[in-house]
Amino acid sequence: MPAPLLRAFQWDLARQVERLDVLLKLLPRYADWGYQELYLHLEDAVEYPSLPAVARADAYSYRELGKLVETAQRVGIGVVPIVNLLGHTQYLIKVPELRELNELRHEDGSPLVSGQICPLHPRTLQIAAQLIGDMKPFCTAGKVHVGLDESFHLGKCPRCRAEIESHGLAYHFSEHVRRLHELTTAQGLRLGLWADMLNFIPEAIPRLPRDVIAYDWYYYPFRRHPRVELYNFTESDLATPLQAHGIEYWGCPMNGAFRYEPLPLFQDRLANIRSWWKRCQKVGAGGLLITSWEAYRLALETTTAVDAAAADLWLDPQSSPSDLDLLTSGFARAFGSTGAPAAARIALACDAYPFSGYARWEINERWDVSAAPPPRASELAFAEEARFFALAQRKAARLPKALAASIGFRAYLAQRDGFVRRAAQGVWQLRRQLRSRRSAFLASLAKLQTEAKEFAGLLRAGERAAQIMWRRTRDPRAKSHNRAILTRDAERLRAWQQWLRRCRADSDRAFEATPVGGRWQLVFAVVNVAPALQRVSVEQRQPDGAWRELHGRYTIEFQAVAARPRTRIRRLFSTPVDSLEAPLRIVLRGLGEVVLEQIEAFDGTATRRAVGPRRIRIGETAPKRGLPDITRRLAELPVRF
Numbered sequence: 001m002p003a004p005l006l007r008a009f010q011w012d013l014a015r016q017v018e019r020l021d022v023l024l025k026l027l028p029r030y031a032d033w034g035y036q037e038l039y040l041h042l043e044d045a046v047e048y049p050s051l052p053a054v055a056r057a058d059a060y061s062y063r064e065l066g067k068l069v070e071t072a073q074r075v076g077i078g079v080v081p082i083v084n085l086l087g088h089t090q091y092l093i094k095v096p097e098l099r100e101l102n103e104l105r106h107e108d109g110s111p112l113v114s115g116q117i118c119p120l121h122p123r124t125l126q127i128a129a130q131l132i133g134d135m136k137p138f139c140t141a142g143k144v145h146v147g148l149d150e151s152f153h154l155g156k157c158p159r160c161r162a163e164i165e166s167h168g169l170a171y172h173f174s175e176h177v178r179r180l181h182e183l184t185t186a187q188g189l190r191l192g193l194w195a196d197m198l199n200f201i202p203e204a205i206p207r208l209p210r211d212v213i214a215y216d217w218y219y220y221p222f223r224r225h226p227r228v229e230l231y232n233f234t235e236s237d238l239a240t241p242l243q244a245h246g247i248e249y250w251g252c253p254m255n256g257a258f259r260y261e262p263l264p265l266f267q268d269r270l271a272n273i274r275s276w277w278k279r280c281q282k283v284g285a286g287g288l289l290i291t292s293w294e295a296y297r298l299a300l301e302t303t304t305a306v307d308a309a310a311a312d313l314w315l316d317p318q319s320s321p322s323d324l325d326l327l328t329s330g331f332a333r334a335f336g337s338t339g340a341p342a343a344a345r346i347a348l349a350c351d352a353y354p355f356s357g358y359a360r361w362e363i364n365e366r367w368d369v370s371a372a373p374p375p376r377a378s379e380l381a382f383a384e385e386a387r388f389f390a391l392a393q394r395k396a397a398r399l400p401k402a403l404a405a406s407i408g409f410r411a412y413l414a415q416r417d418g419f420v421r422r423a424a425q426g427v428w429q430l431r432r433q434l435r436s437r438r439s440a441f442l443a444s445l446a447k448l449q450t451e452a453k454e455f456a457g458l459l460r461a462g463e464r465a466a467q468i469m470w471r472r473t474r475d476p477r478a479k480s481h482n483r484a485i486l487t488r489d490a491e492r493l494r495a496w497q498q499w500l501r502r503c504r505a506d507s508d509r510a511f512e513a514t515p516v517g518g519r520w521q522l523v524f525a526v527v528n529v530a531p532a533l534q535r536v537s538v539e540q541r542q543p544d545g546a547w548r549e550l551h552g553r554y555t556i557e558f559q560a561v562a563a564r565p566r567t568r569i570r571r572l573f574s575t576p577v578d579s580l581e582a583p584l585r586i587v588l589r590g591l592g593e594v595v596l597e598q599i600e601a602f603d604g605t606a607t608r609r610a611v612g613p614r615r616i617r618i619g620e621t622a623p624k625r626g627l628p629d630i631t632r633r634l635a636e637l638p639v640r641f
Contacts, residue, residue: 006036006287007314008080009255009307014043014091016296016481017058022473024071026304031075033311033333037141038072039289040065041082043091050130053095058478062134069138078141080192083131085180087151089117092127101127103156116151119176120159129183136187143213144187146180149194152630169627173197174207181209195249199228199236200627210246214238215289217252220563221271226251226279229556230591230630232532232622233565239283248286251276255310256303257295258558260361262409262469262482264302267351268560270323273310296481299469301334301402302347308333323348335400343399346392346407353385355413357557359526359571363417364485367492368576369551370417371424371517373602379425382418389414405468409482412462416489419455423448423496424516428604430503431510435605438507445504452497459493462486511603518576522584522639524610525597528555528569531562532592532622533630538575538639541583551575552587555594570597577601580608584639586618591628593619599639608641 009030011018030038047055047062060068069079084091092098093115101124104115117124132144154172155164164172177193184191195214198205208214216238218226225235239249253276256264273290280288290310292303309330312321321329327344335343355361363370389411396404426448433441463486470480495515502509513519526536537552553573556562562569577584580601588594595617599610618635622628 005285007034008037008039008287008289009035010039010041010082010289010291012041012292012295013045013060014041015294016474017045017060017478018300018473019475020060020064020068022300023068027068027072027077028075029333030307031077033308034314035077035307035311037078037080037287037289039080039082039145039291040068040138041293043084043088044094048131048134050134051095051098051127053097054091058475065138069140073140079138080141080143080145081135081138082145082147083128083135084147085117085128085131086119086146086148086176087116087153088147088149090114092117098127103153103160105157115156116153118157118160119154119172119179120157120163125179125183128180132183132187132189136189139187139189142188143190143192144184145192145194145215146184147194148177149196149217151197152627154627168203170201170203170207173201174204177204177208177212181212194252195238195242196228198238198242199231200625202241205241205247206245208245208247211248213248213250213286214242215250215252217254217291218276219254219258219272220268220560221275222279223275226275227563229531229563230533230622230628231624232530232592233563234624239279239285243283249283250287250289251280251285252289252291254291254293255306256292257298258356259294260297260364261354261356261558262297262413263347263350263355263406264298264306265351265354265356265559266306266327266347267323269306270309270326271560273306273313277310277313299402299406300473301400302406305330305334305403331400331403335402339398339400342395343403346395346399347403349388350392350407350410353388353410353414354559355410356559357562357571358553358555359557359573362551362553363420364488366551367420367423367496367516368514368518369574370420371427371521371523371574371576372421372572373521373523373600373607374425374428374604379418379421382414382421386411386414386418401468402472405465405472408465409462409469412458412465412486415458416455416462419451419458420516422451424514426451427510427514427517428602431604434507434510441507441510442504445500449497449500452493452500455493459486459490462489513576513578518578520577520580520601520603521574522550522577522599522601523572523574524586524599525570526555526573527595527597528557528562528567528571529595529617530565530593530622531555531557531567531569533590533628534592534594534619534634535589536573536594537587537589538573538577539585539587540577543582547585550577554590580641586637586639587633588619588635588637589633590630591632591634592622593617593634596637601641611640 044056101117102111102115103118104112192213195216225237227233253272309326331343332340466482534555539547
């Protein structure tokens, strides 16, 4: 079967600016690996001469972007700028003089400070023309990509709502595409758009201009067709209707990160790329685009290694390489052949301990939402994880520096996560000892203080690793996103140490709220039986009658094991509660269903079980058609003790 006509890669420079010298050195290597096009996700990371207020402080200058594009062209790589012109347009709305473009409005009609641009606003086409005109000199592949993905706020403003009521959502969306198509055609450019919205508005496909390019993306492995996460991972074949209307179809895997991941899940990424490679060959796609998103907490070189690994699929099409073979080739291309097999083995082994999903990431924002009931329910798993990364660190001298530093930072996260949970168990123990064995209280307190002091050393090691990850390809003067996590961890550590000192001076303070747990802790299990886009939260009624969210999180795991219609993934949900006297409720928003199990509250000395069944299913079956309302309230469960 024929291979995809074109092979492309993407740099997400909107989320973090990579040093220009690094990118310039990478371009000839990507050309050697057989890549033919580069897609640049930019948003406000570049100067727009026509709209100078859009660029942020560290944006590439117009001249710098020109140098990047010129170098790419010299080595045979065409460039396609991505100019988001519907969803993901906060980069425009943040500018006060452009805020009027926002689809989302206050009750008085004034624009909100965040949202997405309105396709029918009188200035939208003018702004789009200015942005595209500024990027035209850099469209050396003859194309411009206008995004349009994840545009879930369609029809929120009065003018758009009226058009949808009159002509339908498909008309509303496709007319925006048509108007943008006229702009790009006038500039001598082909228009590209992400295809995900066509899953929700398939009726728009026949109305699309025939020479647009639809980029279908899905970031998990699949056998036959990619799936739609918001439809409970229902299969979707967009290639057939798009190609039936003469529209060029591309497949788009992803090489690296989901937001907070410090390491790619290498096996998932390679499996995702394989799936798309096979599909693109089977359907005769126009090309394969390996995307990169939100790589700010990764070392760029680790995603480069994934791109390099994928090249085996077309450089050696007759072979059937294993994941280890692919990744070994990728590390050899990215870092040199010495030690590549060992690096690939360690990288794949790290996949067994994924730092993925909101249940795992929430500790980056708060330490008091990880407390488990006594006895120490999850300490063994975290101890095993910490041991693994400690051993991997000892082998780091033989690894590429970017991978070694990534493993070092991952080791810090494993140690931190275990430390915080042990600290919470220590609080419960202190409270029990005050009730029954006061003589042991001071000894336990001293142990917690010693462990906190030792953790300060781990923080410094984590900071060193984070700095290496960042500085190898980014401005060393800028503070990295991982260092921001470490700064907040240091603040929480100081608060924890202060709490311990107050307890030493006044033991009754042990029953107060702490940085690692509350006066009471409400806990229950969330079983994600039918993944879609669920958000679980706990709310408590305030004296004025309003409900305040104590804690909330999405159930998304960002792992292949969860990307299926039915799963049994069970995660603890834990939130501090000052008092059990005011009413509490669990609220489910978004799309889909979950099962809640064993709702209870504890303070270390007592446990109260919620009234009602020990296991309850709440929510609604995820939709299979139409544009989903991802903010919809699905269910509300009162919690009584």
